Amino acid sequence: MKGKTISEAVIRRLPRYFRYLEELAEKGVERIPSSRIASALRVTASQVRQDLCSFGGFGQQGLGYNVEMLKNEIADILGLTRSYNMIIVGFGNVGAALAGYMGFSKEAFIFKAAFDIDTDKVVPEGLKLYSIDKIEDYLANNQIDIAVICTPKAAAQSVAERLVAAGITKIWNFAPIELDLPENITLENTNMSASLYMLTYSRR
Amino acid sequence: MKGKTISEAVIRRLPRYFRYLEELAEKGVERIPSSRIASALRVTASQVRQDLCSFGGFGQQGLGYNVEMLKNEIADILGLTRSYNMIIVGFGNVGAALAGYMGFSKEAFIFKAAFDIDTDKVVPEGLKLYSIDKIEDYLANNQIDIAVICTPKAAAQSVAERLVAAGITKIWNFAPIELDLPENITLENTNMSASLYMLTYSRR
DNA sequence: TAGATTGTTAATCGATTAACAATC
């Protein structure tokens, strides 16, 4: 399977493998068989092997996988070996929560600035808050990798277009709307309501 | 296709249809063909028809779908015709953001109480903050549908177990850990880091 | 009626699972 492009389905599982491998590494586990990864993440051992094999097998027959090696390999595939400068557009509840969220790797994801209509809002130490008018100015003078849109629905599309025009290629959208952007933009949507609906929908 | 169980893949798309139909309804659009839904959501018309047909066709040949009717039908399937009482466990950045988030339907999702170790935190009007020790007490005396876990990683599993023991069956987990819970619990995970990794991973 | 568009079946495509030879 080496050399083939990795499917979206596999990529979506990589963060879970990664998180689990981090835990194992912390605990000092050195080797792990696919069967244990599988039971921890509630998938099949076959799928684990198929997934890991798709980007080049790092296991050893009879011994399983080297935790540290596999973790590093996945980090590399996910692009976690470098750091990313980020800005937040729309500093309401969601924007503020992200800026203060402790779950992100502090070294890998650096919140540089936030933009809002109201520039009097309180921001965490180290983060700068600018008027939303200043987006273009700021992006012309600062190298930013990822923009996070946390504006209300009505503002999101126009903000997104401004970001794209200013050279942003990776957008994380929290506004509850389908953004219409060029093909070359990498867009990730986090739809809070949709997640909640998965709980209100009763299976079976 | 009527009568068959609706697949997970279809269910995951329903919130997007729903959101789009809400927009159309607001604009006063009365009928819409599958082709237009498809282009708005960037899926195929065939898939839209297949999806909608899977829970009983509500379209009319030659005329498309009645927006209001379809919206109500999807709301019904997603369980949005009633309201849900919710509690938040762990009132840090994420918990506070959810409590203040304006994107949820205020009528359908009602945040009743929050629980934290620190009971001196500021909470929005109408929400009560209790010590985390009071969870069992509270749940014995209040009918709660959904519990949201926003604690740090280390506390999440034990909090989840306490919630389940106290009768909670629907859990929305924001803590960055795989919770191990009984089969009958409906669990929805929102993994912020995973979403971000989808942006750092470079396609193509 | 003619045109549009659904509902649904069949064909295709992709992803998951099973199986097992290779090998540590």
Next chain:
DNA sequence: TAGATTGTTAATCGATTAACAATC
């Protein structure tokens, strides 16, 4: 060596797309 476990191929399963008759 014997046991364990991978890498990988083949089989299965499910989801998406295509096609078109039915019908508004």
